[in-house]
Amino acid sequence: MARRKPGTTIPNGVIEESVFFRVFAEMSQHMSYELIARSFVKFEQKYYSHGFTTVTDGRTDNISLISLIRFANEKRLKLDVVAYIDFIAFTQNDSFKNFSNYTSKYNYTNHMRIGGGKLAMDGSVQAFTAWLSQPYYHTPDSKSADYRGYPSFNSTQEVANLMTILRKNDMQINVHANGDAAVQRLIEAVEESRKDYKTTINIPSSEPFNFTNLDDERVVCVHCQVTSPDQTLRMKENNIIPSYFNAHTQFWGDFHKNESLGPERAKRLSVAGEAHNYGMLFTSHLDSPVVPPDAAYIISSLVNRKTASGVTLGE
Numbered sequence: 001m002a003r004r005k006p007g008t009t010i011p012n013g014v015i016e017e018s019v020f021f022r023v024f025a026e027m028s029q030h031m032s033y034e035l036i037a038r039s040f041v042k043f044e045q046k047y048y049s050h051g052f053t054t055v056t057d058g059r060t061d062n063i064s065l066i067s068l069i070r071f072a073n074e075k076r077l078k079l080d081v082v083a084y085i086d087f088i089a090f091t092q093n094d095s096f097k098n099f100s101n102y103t104s105k106y107n108y109t110n111h112m113r114i115g116g117g118k119l120a121m122d123g124s125v126q127a128f129t130a131w132l133s134q135p136y137y138h139t140p141d142s143k144s145a146d147y148r149g150y151p152s153f154n155s156t157q158e159v160a161n162l163m164t165i166l167r168k169n170d171m172q173i174n175v176h177a178n179g180d181a182a183v184q185r186l187i188e189a190v191e192e193s194r195k196d197y198k199t200t201i202n203i204p205s206s207e208p209f210n211f212t213n214l215d216d217e218r219v220v221c222v223h224c225q226v227t228s229p230d231q232t233l234r235m236k237e238n239n240i241i242p243s244y245f246n247a248h249t250q251f252w253g254d255f256h257k258n259e260s261l262g263p264e265r266a267k268r269l270s271v272a273g274e275a276h277n278y279g280m281l282f283t284s285h286l287d288s289p290v291v292p293p294d295a296a297y298i299i300s301s302l303v304n305r306k307t308a309s310g311v312t313l314g315e
Helices: 017-027 032-050 062-073 092-102 156-168 182-195 229-237 253-260 272-277 295-304
Strands: 054-060 080-086 112-120 172-177 220-223 241-245
Touching: 054 062, 054 112, 054 172, 062 080, 062 092, 062 112, 092 182, 112 156, 156 182, 172 182, 182 229, 229 272, 229 295, 241 272, 272 295
Parallel strands: 054 080, 080 112, 112 172, 172 220, 220 241
Antiparallel strands: none
């Protein structure tokens, strides 16, 4: 679904994430439950075939959530599924409260629970929609030389207000942030929301991590593609858990090195080693179906950081 340059097969535009989600929301209104249920079965088979027994669904929309709950109540779920609902959509008329029976940080109902809410700070690096602090290495067509992507929210306070609602309802906060400008807004929003809600971090950041002293909030920065060393440290100070999309080094590493970020910034894609050296809890994910749900991709990209052409990005 891309327009093409006259007389060629070369696209001259893209459907960016914000537009796609609006289109998908409209499409989902016309999907039958039987069709959605068949897709659940197919996805479960795919995850099981690669050894996964628990999966998360990020930015779950209303139709998907209702269908997932129905599928679970029919005792058809085999995997444990944790849904992080699209919190912008579910704050309208406080509709997220209609699903309180399924909202839990720990307990499943028929293999399903709502783990929290998800917010999105920006788009993706490969689509040139991630919000960066410095311009893209190669400017995409129709953009000015200082183009840095763009944020999803107009202000840090707007994000902090949504985080405060999540806190008041004891819901975990998951935040999509790819670019370093987006990560910075996430960090500042976490600090502002804690101040607004009068919450404090209970554990000194100097203590080594273990599962008994982790901040109960467990705010997660999802993807965390481009960050500075200072931001990694500030995430540690705020007990923010980076969940890195390390497989980017394999699937898009060459593109990031040569097109979107350039050689120097590409070295700092998904700096899980830095988080490890700082004694932080971090995770890694695949964002399937963006890439296949195969744990080998996670392990290989975390350890080797090889691009498809064999280049090592960073050490």
